[in-house]
Amino acid sequence: MSRFSEIIESISFAYKSIVANKLRSLLATLGIVIGISAVTLMQTAIEGINRAFESSISSIGADLLYVQKFEWFGNEDWSVYRNRKDIDFRQFNFLKKNLQSAVGMSASIGSPQTLKYRDLMLQNVLVYGTDAEYQFVTGSNMESGRFFTTREATGGYPVCVIGMDIKEAFFPNSDPLEKNIKIANQTYRIIGVLEKQGSMLGLFSLDNQVLIPIERYIQYISGWNTSLSITVKAANVDKLEETKDEIISIMRKVRKVPYGERNDFGVNQQELFKSTYDQLTSLIKIIGTLITLMALIVGSIGIANIMFVSVKERTKEIGVRKALGAKRSSILMQFLIESSVVCLLGGFIGLLISFPVSLIIDALVLPTVMPIWVIVLALFISLLFGVLAGFFPALKASKLDPVDSLRYE
Amino acid sequence: MSSLIELKDIVKLYIMGAEQLYALNGVSLGIDRNEYVAIMGPSGSGKSTLMNIIGCLDTPTSGEYLLNGRNVSEMEDDELADIRNKEIGFVFQTFNLLPRINALYNVELPLIYSGIPKSKRIEMAEQALVSVGLADRMLHKPNELSGGQRQRVAIARALVNNPSIILADEPTGNLDTKTGDEIMMLLSDLHEKGNTIILVTHEEDIANHADRIIKIRDGVIDEDCASVKSVKSSTGTSE
Numbered sequence: 001m002s003r004f005s006e007i008i009e010s011i012s013f014a015y016k017s018i019v020a021n022k023l024r025s026l027l028a029t030l031g032i033v034i035g036i037s038a039v040t041l042m043q044t045a046i047e048g049i050n051r052a053f054e055s056s057i058s059s060i061g062a063d064l065l066y067v068q069k070f071e072w073f074g075n076e077d078w079s080v081y082r083n084r085k086d087i088d089f090r091q092f093n094f095l096k097k098n099l100q101s102a103v104g105m106s107a108s109i110g111s112p113q114t115l116k117y118r119d120l121m122l123q124n125v126l127v128y129g130t131d132a133e134y135q136f137v138t139g140s141n142m143e144s145g146r147f148f149t150t151r152e153a154t155g156g157y158p159v160c161v162i163g164m165d166i167k168e169a170f171f172p173n174s175d176p177l178e179k180n181i182k183i184a185n186q187t188y189r190i191i192g193v194l195e196k197q198g199s200m201l202g203l204f205s206l207d208n209q210v211l212i213p214i215e216r217y218i219q220y221i222s223g224w225n226t227s228l229s230i231t232v233k234a235a236n237v238d239k240l241e242e243t244k245d246e247i248i249s250i251m252r253k254v255r256k257v258p259y260g261e262r263n264d265f266g267v268n269q270q271e272l273f274k275s276t277y278d279q280l281t282s283l284i285k286i287i288g289t290l291i292t293l294m295a296l297i298v299g300s301i302g303i304a305n306i307m308f309v310s311v312k313e314r315t316k317e318i319g320v321r322k323a324l325g326a327k328r329s330s331i332l333m334q335f336l337i338e339s340s341v342v343c344l345l346g347g348f349i350g351l352l353i354s355f356p357v358s359l360i361i362d363a364l365v366l367p368t369v370m371p372i373w374v375i376v377l378a379l380f381i382s383l384l385f386g387v388l389a390g391f392f393p394a395l396k397a398s399k400l401d402p403v404d405s406l407r408y409e
Numbered sequence: 410m411s412s413l414i415e416l417k418d419i420v421k422l423y424i425m426g427a428e429q430l431y432a433l434n435g436v437s438l439g440i441d442r443n444e445y446v447a448i449m450g451p452s453g454s455g456k457s458t459l460m461n462i463i464g465c466l467d468t469p470t471s472g473e474y475l476l477n478g479r480n481v482s483e484m485e486d487d488e489l490a491d492i493r494n495k496e497i498g499f500v501f502q503t504f505n506l507l508p509r510i511n512a513l514y515n516v517e518l519p520l521i522y523s524g525i526p527k528s529k530r531i532e533m534a535e536q537a538l539v540s541v542g543l544a545d546r547m548l549h550k551p552n553e554l555s556g557g558q559r560q561r562v563a564i565a566r567a568l569v570n571n572p573s574i575i576l577a578d579e580p581t582g583n584l585d586t587k588t589g590d591e592i593m594m595l596l597s598d599l600h601e602k603g604n605t606i607i608l609v610t611h612e613e614d615i616a617n618h619a620d621r622i623i624k625i626r627d628g629v630i631d632e633d634c635a636s637v638k639s640v641k642s643s644t645g646t647s648e
Contacts, residue, residue: 005530009521016509320505323466324566325494325522327487402466406505 006330007337014338017310018345028306029346031299032385035292036350036378037357040370042288043377044358046281048368053277055198061139062270063237065244067095067230067251071266073276084264085255086227094254095230101243104233106130106137109217111225115210116182117170125166126209127183129217137233143167145177145192148213156215160188163207164196183210184221240269296381299346300389307339307393318397319405332398339390340383347382351375411478412439413573413605414463419472419482421458421628432458433469434628440607442573445600447608447616447636450625457578459625460609464497464576465489477573494522498567502579504559506551512538512562513547519570537565541595557588564595568604575599578609593618 018025066072069084092107099105110128114121131154134140135147148159160183167176176190197206212221234243244267251257251265311318318331326334358370421433432455440446450456461467462474465481468489474482481492498519499505506515516534525533538547541561551559560580567575577596581589597618600606608619616622620639624632 003524005521005524005527008527013510020509316505317507320507321518321522322490323464323493323499323505324519325490325570327490327522329487330522403461406466406501 006333010334010337011341013334014341017338018342024306025342025345028303029299029342029349031295031302032343032346032382033299033350033353035296035299035385036347036382037354038288038292038295039381040351040354040374040378041357041361042285042292043374044354044368044370045361045366046285046288047371047374048361048366049281051368052366061233063234063240064137064269065232065234065240065247066266066268067232067247068266068268069227072268072272074266087230087265088228091251091254092228092230095247095250098250099232099243099246101235101239101246102232103235104133104137106133106231107214107228108134108231109214109225109228110209111221113184113210113221115166115170116185117179120170122166122169124208127217127221128209128211129214129221130211131214134211134231137231141195143193143195144175145190147192148211153213154215156213156219158186158188158216159191159213161192161194161211162190163194163205163209165205165207166210167193183212186220188212244269296385300343300385303339303342303346303386303389304393306342307335307390308396310338311335311393311397314397315400315405315408318400319402319408322400322402323406328398331400332394335394335397336387336390339394340386343382343386343389344379347379350382351378411475413442413444413477414438414440415473415475416463417473417475419459419462419469419474421455421462421467422470431628433462435472436625436628436630437472438623438630438633440605442605443600443603444621445597445606445608445619446621446623447610447619448623448625449610449613449616450631451611454625455628456609456611456625458628460576460578460607463574463607464499465492490522494519495570496573498570498572498575500560500563500567500575500577500580502582504551504556504563504583506559506562506566508551511548511550512543512554512565515551515562516566516569519566523570533569534565537569538562540568541565555588556584557591560584560588560592561595564592564599568599573605575604575606576609577606579611580608581610581612581615589615 067087069087070081074081089107096105108128108130110126112124113127114123115125116122132148132150132152135142140147142161143164145161147161148157151157152159160181162176162181170176170181171179176193179190180187181190182188194207194209194211199205232243232247234240247267248263251267252263255264257264321331321334355370358368362368416436416438419433419436420431423430423432436455436459448456448459458467462469465476465484466489468484469482472482473480476492476496479492481489484492493499506512507518513531513534516537517530520530520533535547538544541564543558543561543565546554546558546562551562554562564575564580567577575596580596581592584592593615596606596608606619608616610616617637619636622632622634622636623630
């Protein structure tokens with residue numbers, strides 16, 4: 001009861017003393033302002049990256065395995081990879097014949113090529129040669145038209161399926177079906193358009209691609225890439241490990257990897273992406289947290305400093321309060337509340353700065369929203385540092401001798 | 410029946426390096442309820458130390474201090490704070506009002522520390538300010554008030570918790586003669602209303618407003634006698 005009215009009184013007094021020393025309070029709180037802005041912006045940015053990642057990762061099927069010449073996130077020396085054999089059709093067919101646990105399998109190979117339609121030209125479009133099963137394995141949907149058939153794929157017919165980016169670039173207002181475009185100077189007939197897939201982490205578009213029959217690719221297009229990528233669809237996500245083990249044993253056999261040697265190929269999956277990504281973001285988080293923690297510590301040292309000055313300046317006031325019956329705890333609380341109010345104010349200002357900045361990031365860099373919990377956390381942190389910064393000055397104030405402090409001028 | 414204040418052989422020893430200084434060296438005295446006492450002495454006599462001990466701002470090195478029958482000399486800081494809050498009203502030479510808050514809020518302060526709810530607090534503080542004649546100055550800040558008015562606010566603050574003792578330390582020291590006289594009249598009024606007043610001063614004129622004068626010299630009581638005023642007129646009315 002009595003504590004409550006004391007707290008109210010302390011808050012209103014803290015407010016008065018902040019207003020009385022506007023500039024000083026503002027300078028004192030600067031460190032906290034910077035710290036809180038940094039904390040909230042970092043969290044907001046990470047939240048934004050996470051969201052972008054989640055939506056990107058879903059474009060890589062969770063039930064898919066990619067058998068490729070290299071691991072996605074290998075960490076061995078380059079010399080280990082340099083002499084690896086390509087994955088060729090013989091291996092693909094052997095795998096296809098022997099793999100029991102998969103429900104589908106597709107080979108593909110691709111490289112960036114130049115596309116032409118009349119006098120329009122697109123460079124660096126990813127051209128993939130693949131088979132008819134590709135559509136089923138990757139679960140691709142058609143915007144219009146159809147995918148190529150097994151006959152077209154194995155016969156090397158000059159047909160192609162284009163991504164949305166190509167349609168938008170070449171045929172903004174017309175139907176692309178049955179039109180002819182040139183890929184690496186060869187003419188292809190468009191038979192289908194893939195549904196829009198979006199972009200990977202907002203960095204590169206997944207729609208900037210063209211699919212052609214794999215036989216055609218091997219005969220007419222030479223890219224830097226000569227090794228097949230085999231996409232295997234497992235029965236379901238739970239069977240992924242089982243399928244992966246089976247693939248490894250078959251691939252080792254067909255590639256003649258001696259017993260005891262390491263795999264000379266990679267079986268990649270979405271999970272790898274995720275764990276690498278998580279490692280990366282947690283590292284960013286740790287570094288970011290350390291830096292902002294430092295800003296907050298420096299900020300609270302500044303506030304502690306100001307509080308010591310304030311205690312010194314108000315020695316007489318402390319004496320008067322003690323003469324009027326203030327207990328040690330009352331004085332302690334008064335100064336703790338004062339530094340907490342200063343820090344909370346800093347936190348608020350920090351949020352006032354970082355919120356518009358987060359809107360700018362949202363508009364210009366990547367879609368992000370400042371989560372409520374970040375705001376709550378920021379205010380909690382400012383309060384915490386307020387209490388930490390205020391503790392020793394407040395303790396000093398509470399221990400002042402009433403006689404001495406009344407005499408202080 | 411015991412006195413309101415009973416000091417028994419109070420000693421206050423300050424040790425400054427190798428030197429020992431007896432600020433008080435065996436002071437014993439009793440003050441009854443509704444007495445008007447002046448403590449006099451030159452500076453360095455120990456009268457301030459005596460006032461601090463009576464006001465529970467300080468504790469004696471040895472000796473016993475009974476206030477209202479309670480032994481104050483062995484209390485902890487927080488207990489002393491409570492005693493100061495409820496039993497003692499201070500009036501200082503330099504007023505010691507808090508500068509950033511208005512008169513009413515200044516008077517409310519002791520009530521905040523005794524945990525009285527806001528509405529009651531305001532009512533009591535207003536009453537105290539009215540009783541010192543500042544009904545129209547309640548919302549002024551100290552720097553908007555004259556010296557005399559500030560001291561009245563301080564007196565209202567001292568009164569507001571109905572303390573057993575009002576302890577006035579050179580209450581007219583920072584005021585001109587006329588204003589000082591007004592303040593002394595106010596204190597006399599309070600005395601007549603039943604308050605116990607202890608006045609600390611070095612001025613003979615001021616001390617003579619009290620009924621009894623205790624003179625301190627070199628840490629001991631030099632003289633404890635009735636004042637000129639109370640000898641002249643036993644009724645104790647003000648001039």
